[in-house]
Amino acid sequence: MLRIHFTSQDLQSIRVARQPHALWELVCGVCRLDTRQGALEFGHWRRSVREGLAKDPRARRALLPLQTLIPPVGYIPDFLTPSVTGGGLAVGLEEVRSTSRTRLTRELARLAESRPLPSWVSSLNRPGVKALGTLTRALELSCKTLLEPYWPRIQTAIGNDVELRSRALLDGGTSALLDALRPHARWNAPVLEVNYPVDRELYLEGRGLLLVPSYFCWRRPTALADPTLGPVLVYPVAKQPLEVARASKDGLERLLGRTRTVVLAHLANHGARTTSEVASAANIALPSASYQLGVLRDGGLIASHREGQFVRHSATPLGLRLLDR
Known part of the structure; x- marks a missing residue:
């Protein structure tokens, strides 16, 4: 804890x-790529990324040093995820590029305590060596490969x-x-x-x-x-799967009924909503909204959670799949 x-x-x-913090998403994405975690949430993304890597030797080479520095579990050097709140990826990459030798030495030594490292890693903190610039370019290219199509x-x-x-x-x-x-x-x-x-x-x-x-x-x-x-x-955050089952609008309405389809679509489009907000959006009475939400919840298509005096409802991954979102 x-x-x-x-x-x-x-x-x-x-x-x-x-x-989204691009470098945090990249670091976490590299971890997800090397595991089987989240088959529904990340399965399609993993397959797509691996297919892309198979066709792009440059992208494959760029990813290799990141997989060395970013293990699926355990310590990950902090310099890869600088705390920048503005400027996007470009500012983050510049922060990585300007990491001090003292900090690199300290963090890479800690990483070496948990796993063997190839010889090129030691060159990152040598004066006059451009290895850190090469690593920064690898981060940028890997962002384009792993994140950009799904951004x-x-x-x-x-x-x-x-x-x-x-x-x-x-x-x-x-x-x-x-x-x-x-x-x-x-x-x-x-x-x-x-x-x-x-x-x-x-x-x-x-x-x-x-x-x-x-x-x-x-x-x-x-x-x-x-x-x-x-x-x-x-x-x-709550995951919206990157692969979804396709269903036509007419087919979904025959399956769920028009009102429940409207309610589910509203939650998918707007995130967590209260029962009153759902009733207003769907133009139905409050008791009807409560009933429709209960049916969707029992079917695993929405989830409900209490926040103070309110109960908020949101679409589940299964509900999003039905809507092709």
Whole structure:
């Protein structure tokens, strides 16, 4: 478990990244590529990426050093995911390119404690060597291969999550925002208890916390290993599968009925919604909305969760597949 300790000043300095963080998505994506995790969520993406790599030797070569530095489990060097909140990929790559030799030496030595490293890794922190520039170009090319074709879907998933966090903050303040991180974390003031593979204590000490929603983060949140760096918590968002079963609109309406199809489509398009919001969007009475939502929930097409005094509903991966989203 990761226990993040807040002060009153930290509670005033919580931020949520509003756009996907390309380098965090890439690092998490490399981890997902080398495993079988999330067959529904990532299966089509893995197959597509591997097919593309088979046809593109340059992309294959670019990915190899990343797979060396980014193991599927365990320590990953922090310099690969600089904490930039603006400027996108270009700014992040420049931060990686300008990593100090002292930091590279420290982080690569820690990585070497957990796995054997090829000789080229030691060249990354040698003066006058352009290996770090080569690595940066590999990061850029791998972003194009692993992420770029799927970026609109990733942005949609992140946008839906940011809207959910914003609603929690507006309805209940920072405590509600942190509590809404369930089931990945539990807010037990003044400590956020995070599902984590090792036991760690992180004291924010007035630095605040940047929450980074991530599509390719899987099962549980992750964070920077170095506690002296700007505190970041990367957490998985609700997944919209990158492969979906196709169904015609008419066929889906015959299967579900027109009203339930409208309700499901509204949730898929707009993210988590309350029963009242669904009733208004579908132009049906509140009791009817409750009934239709119950039927969809029993069929596994939506999920419902309580946030304070509200219950919000969202489409599940199965519901999205039916809608070809």
